[in-house]
Amino acid sequence: MLKKITIKDIANIVGVSTTTVSQILNNKGQRFSEETKQKVFQAVEKYDYSPDYFAKNMVQRESRTVGMIVPDVTDLFFSKVIEGVETYLNRKDYMLLLCNSKHSTEMERGFIKQLQNRSVAGIILASPNALELEKKMKHLPYILIDRGLNTREQGNILVNEYDGFYNSVKYLIDAGHTKIGMLTNETGYYEMTDRFVAYQKCLKDHGLEFHSEFVEDGPVTIHGGYVATRELLKRADISALCCGNDQMAIGAYRAAFDQGIVIPDDLSIIGFDNLEITGYLNPPLTTVEQPAFDIGYTAAEYMLHAINFPDKMIPNKLYQTKFILRDSVKVFDR
Amino acid sequence: MLKKITIKDIANIVGVSTTTVSQILNNKGQRFSEETKQKVFQAVEKYDYSPDYFAKNMVQRESRTVGMIVPDVTDLFFSKVIEGVETYLNRKDYMLLLCNSKHSTEMERGFIKQLQNRSVAGIILASPNALELEKKMKHLPYILIDRGLNTREQGNILVNEYDGFYNSVKYLIDAGHTKIGMLTNETGYYEMTDRFVAYQKCLKDHGLEFHSEFVEDGPVTIHGGYVATRELLKRADISALCCGNDQMAIGAYRAAFDQGIVIPDDLSIIGFDNLEITGYLNPPLTTVEQPAFDIGYTAAEYMLHAINFPDKMIPNKLYQTKFILRDSVKVFDR
DNA sequence: CTGAAAGCGCTTACAG
DNA sequence: CTGAAAGCGCTTACAG
The missing domain is CATH 3.40.50.2300 (Response regulator)
Structure with missing residues (x-):
């Protein structure tokens, strides 16, 4: 396997310091000459360089990853919710670590631990049956979906069922x-x-x-x-x-x-x-x-809100339902 | 937010070096006394320490993460495949970065780039319509699902449709x-x-x-x-x-x-x-x-094979289908 | 049996 | 306008 190209390589190629490359690539390069910038961009392009995710994160602590735990990915309702979450996250350059708990509280607990360990920015938890899980969440932002009964006053996305x-x-x-x-x-x-x-x-x-x-x-x-x-x-x-x-x-x-x-x-x-x-x-x-898709989409939206404004309250949302009249009910004459 | 506890903290608390803590935690601690080991384990337990994912990865380069790209997460067939993938991965302590491409080749291309950038260990690609994507895969192991037409001779999971x-x-x-x-x-x-x-x-x-x-x-x-x-x-x-x-x-x-x-x-x-x-x-x-679930499960299995044995060929698999006779066909008398 | 030190690939505060 | 150096939190080769 080819050795991965690093910022040092780019710096050497262009003939500048890694500081310079880093600053330019992170749009903090106002102070550099146009010429230097162009040379850096060209080298990056030519060698298809992109900063190492882990190294970058170690210093910046921004995983841009959200974990989501659902009881069943094949459930028609939840897969729509997942679609909503993924859609919003994708727009914001976040990615989704998806966990399928098979309705097991024990697995949910394990996932929460794993996700925390991976430094996700937050967790979206769709679990109708695990009140005590919330205590596990420590300092991580989290959003609860499909979860009427809970102990918190923010980050709840509910439906007026x-x-x-x-x-x-x-x-x-x-x-x-x-x-x-x-x-x-x-x-x-x-x-x-x-x-x-x-x-x-x-x-x-x-x-x-x-x-x-x-x-x-x-x-x-x-x-x-x-x-x-x-x-x-x-x-x-x-x-x-x-x-x-x-x-x-x-x-x-x-x-x-x-x-x-x-x-x-x-x-x-x-x-x-x-x-x-x-x-x-x-x-x-x-x-x-x-509104399954919207529920997911909003959950992701609130998640990013919670990540970006850790001191603000996470909003709550209560969706109303809509009666869909079709043909499976007989109406008796009076 | 509380400062995260590091290996250095644990080392200080126990009164040993970080080397010692690291070796013991990674099961390379045969050479340490039972007493030291116990003290380390106790401190780890007490302070709920776990090694930082990014720091660990920067030196070990083992993300234990697999990316998966599907055309539609709400598709009943694909959600079963996802379930299979997740099930195997979970058993092996891997996690799944899920991407929903909405049938767009352009999005697939973007996801491949993002996933590579995040140093996933491999990519499972379920895309019926993008032959040229494979070229993007560079040095990453990948498995193709639901994909009769392709240019490679390994890592294909097919069904005899x-x-x-x-x-x-x-x-x-x-x-x-x-x-x-x-x-x-x-x-x-x-x-x-x-x-x-x-x-x-x-x-x-x-x-x-x-x-x-x-x-x-x-x-x-x-x-x-x-x-x-x-x-x-x-x-x-x-x-x-x-x-x-x-x-x-x-x-x-x-x-x-x-x-x-x-x-x-x-x-x-x-x-x-x-x-x-x-x-x-x-x-x-x-x-x-x-066999949608099995397809996903096997894809994940082959993925780990490809990750762990980069020099071996990735197996191929051809599933046979099964005719399911129910009641939607009229049989004419002869 | 144990630890000091180098190194992984970045970013950033600081000095010039 | 630019770079040397420190630091993020780990693991590991090496020395003792």
């Missing part, structure tokens, strides 16, 4: 449904707590009784939704089903079809997220939009 | 279809060239004429498949449609439903990839499996 979910349950009630089920996450996690509370509250506000047998939980995946719906349909005589997210709704579709249940005639379904694919289902899914 | 696609066209013919359409990528890209060639060859081998009006191209996304199918159905009287990938097939489903065309009775559809979701469509999609 409560209102979003409440509205969809209300929509079902207004459409004439009275036996409304729900698919939520497994016990132990609390990512969908807001949605579950909204479900119960909306029922109550409209004089409908809460039946625990109308609720089923499971992994918040397509397959999880499939299994949960299959179980639910065995025991519950419901006319509508609110799914904790779109992936579960996709599983619910299949469970219904398996049993010859027609959507929306026999069973109405509502999702949550508005993944691109839901507009292409048969029938197209009525759902609630969360 | 030709056979996979040929087989599904053959399946349609065997099922009695004679008017078989295809959805492929936009002109200019050549990621699906193998599949297109297989389609034409299979038709020919079975005495079926190739009709260019039975073929439509577009972006290889859900929406792309939707639009392409809508156009195709306007002009072509086909009984079956081979889609370049599953995402396009999902779009094709919707285009068909929009027009009251029933799958598989009025139109048979076959996809490619076997994304998890395809088993949950209505009807479940017959498709061809590509």
